[in-house]
Structures are given as C-alpha cells and as structure tokens.
Amino acid sequence: DIVMTQSPDSLAVSLGERATINCKSSQSVLYSSNNKYYLAWYQQKPGQPPKLLFYWASTRDSGVPDRFSGSGSGTDFTLTISGLQAEDVAVYYCQQYYTTPYTFGQGTKLEIK
Amino acid sequence: EVQVVESGGGLVKPGGSLRLSCAASGFTFGNAWMSWVRQAPGKGLEWVGRIKRKSDGGTTDYAAPVKGRFTISRDDSKSTLFLQMNNLKIEDTAVYYCTTDTDEGFDPWGQGTLVTVSS
Numbered sequence: 001d002i003v004m005t006q007s008p009d010s011l012a013v014s015l016g017e018r019a020t021i022n023c024k025s026s027q028s029v030l031y032s033s034n035n036k037y038y039l040a041w042y043q044q045k046p047g048q049p050p051k052l053l054f055y056w057a058s059t060r061d062s063g064v065p066d067r068f069s070g071s072g073s074g075t076d077f078t079l080t081i082s083g084l085q086a087e088d089v090a091v092y093y094c095q096q097y098y099t100t101p102y103t104f105g106q107g108t109k110l111e112i113k
Numbered sequence: 114e115v116q117v118v119e120s121g122g123g124l125v126k127p128g129g130s131l132r133l134s135c136a137a138s139g140f141t142f143g144n145a146w147m148s149w150v151r152q153a154p155g156k157g158l159e160w161v162g163r164i165k166r167k168s169d170g171g172t173t174d175y176a177a178p179v180k181g182r183f184t185i186s187r188d189d190s191k192s193t194l195f196l197q198m199n200n201l202k203i204e205d206t207a208v209y210y211c212t213t214d215t216d217e218g219f220d221p222w223g224q225g226t227l228v229t230v231s232s
Contacts, residue, residue, distance in 0.1 A: 040218035042158075049210055049225055050150075050158065055218035093158055097218065100174040102148070102160040 002026050002096050006105035012113040019081040021108045023094035028075060031098060038098035041070055041079045044107075045090045053092075054079070086112060115139035115221050117194075117211050122226030129201050133226055135194040135211030142192035143167065146214040149185060149196050151207035152225070159207075161196070163214050178204075201230045 003026040013019040029038045037057040042050040052061045054070035057077055069080045081088055089112060094105040121133040135147070146169070149161040162175035164185045173185050184197040194211050208225040 036216075038216075042219075044158075049222035050219075051222070052218045052220040055216075059217070061218070061220065091157075095158070095219070097214070100160075100163065101176045102163075104158040104160070107157045 001101055002029065002099065002103050004094055004096055004103050004105040006092075006094060006108050008108060009106065010109040010111065012111045013081075013084050014113045015086065016083055017113075019084050019088070019110055021079040021092050021094075021110070023072075023077045023079070023105050025075045025077070025096055029096045029098035037072070037077070038096060039072070039077050040095045040097060042093045042095065043088075043090045044093065050093065081110075084110075084112070117213070117221055117223040119209060119211050119223045119226040122209065122228045124229045124231065125201055126232055127201060127203055127230055129230070130197070130199045131201065131228060133196040133198070133209055133211075133228070135196075135223065137192045137194065137211075137213075140213070142187075142194075143189035147185075147187065147194045148212055148214040148219060149194075150210045150212060150219070150222075151205075151228075152210070153204075153207045156207075161209070164194070198228070201228075203230050206230045 005024045007022045039057040041054040044050045058070040067082045071078050091107045091109050093107050116138050118136045125131050146165050148163040162185050164173045182200045186195045210225045212219040212222045
C-alpha cells in the first residue's frame with residue numbers, strides 16, 4: 001500500500017500569514033500515460049464532509065480561492081495557503097488515487113494563532 | 114446540481130448487518146466510478162472500496178479491513194450506490210461517505226451517514 005505522510009500534524013498561523021502543509025508518498029503516484037500526479041488535497045471543516053481543493057497535485061478545483069495553491073513532484077507535495085483567512089480553519093488531507101487501496105494522509109489541523 | 118445523498122445508517126450490534134444507500138443526481142451515474150470512504154469519530158479519512166462503471170467491467174476493490182465482509186453494488190437504473198455491510202465490528206463505527214471516483218479526485222461528497230456498532 002502507498003503510505004501518505006503529512007507534516008505537521010497541526011499548525012497555528014496568524015491571519016494574513018502563509019500556511020504550508022506537506023505530504024509525502026511512499027512511492028510514486030505519477031501516471032505515466034498522461035504524466036499527471038494522482039494526488040488530491042481536501043479541506044474538511046468541522047461537521048462537514050471533505051471538499052476537494054486540488055487534483056493532479058496542482059489543479060485547483062472550481063471555486064477554490066486562488067490564495068490556495070498546490071505544488072510538488074516526485075513523492076513530495078505541498079499545499080500552501082497565502083494570506084490565511086478565518087474561514088480556512090479546517091483539517092486538510094492529501095490523498096493518492098493512483099492505485100487501490102487509495103490512501104489518505106493522517107490530516108493536518110490548521111488553526112489561527 | 115451534482116449531488117450524492119447517503120442514507121441507511123444507524124445503530125447495530127456487533128456481528129450484525131446494515132445496507133447503506135447513496136442516491137446520485139446531476140450527473141450520468143452509469144458513467145461514474147464510485148467509492149465509499151469512512152471516518153471514525155475524531156479520526157481521519159479511510160477509503161473503504163469502489164466500483165467501476167459497467168462499461169469498465171463493474172468490478173469492485175476493497176480495503177483490507179472490510180474485504181470479505183462488505184460488498185459494493187450499484188443500480189444504474191435508479192442512480193443508486195449500495196454498501197452491504199455484514200459481520201460488523203465495533204471498529205466499523207464511522208460516518209460513511211459516498212463520492213465519485215474520477216481522474217480529477219473525489220467529488221462531490223455527500224453529508225454522510227453514521228453507522229454505530231455497539232452492544
């Protein structure tokens with residue numbers, strides 16, 4: 001199974017500052033036929049289902065504010081929130097959907113400092 | 114609006130069975146691969162299993178903890194996904210979500226349905 005490891009487990013950032021969440025996969029999630037990383041990021045606010053933020057590691061889903069960005073290659077990926085807003089408080093998960101069993105990172109809890 | 118709505122959760126004793134449903138709308142359900150994902154109370158997300166569309170064989174894959182106990186099926190005529198859960202264990206207690214399984218990630222997600230396994 002591909003193990004997804006996020007860091008840190010929790011993060012407190014001041015409003016307006018930058019938050020960075022890392023995700024490492026235990027093996028490549030690059031689909032060679034289309035040269036895309038099958039890596040997604042989700043945001044989950046308390047009491048709500050997860051919401052897709054990014055797919056293919058860096059493609060922003062429709063309606064996601066551009067202060068959110070996804071990047072990475074190889075086995076290392078990053079979710080960055082520039083200019084943190086109060087509504088960004090949530091748990092963030094990375095996921096590989098390259099091969100089953102699909103696996104998620106353990107989650108990173110983002111709070112306001 | 115693209116939407117999925119889960120139902121069928123409830124309280125069941127260890128060893129019991131439960132069947133969850135997921136009603137889909139706003140997209141061509143028969144063309145979609147579908148997955149179930151669960152979340153134990155206060156814990157992270159865990160993929161349960163998926164079913165491909167019939168044109169891709171309609172085959173299923175499962176996570177190791179549920180293989181042999183859970184069965185995913187679909188009724189494309191009713192745009193509905195099912196999760197039959199047998200021999201339930203206390204550790205199966207979770208909110209169960211259905212979602213589309215696409216090349217562009219899992220989206221949308223329903224509100225989920227809570228399954229509680231307790232004596």
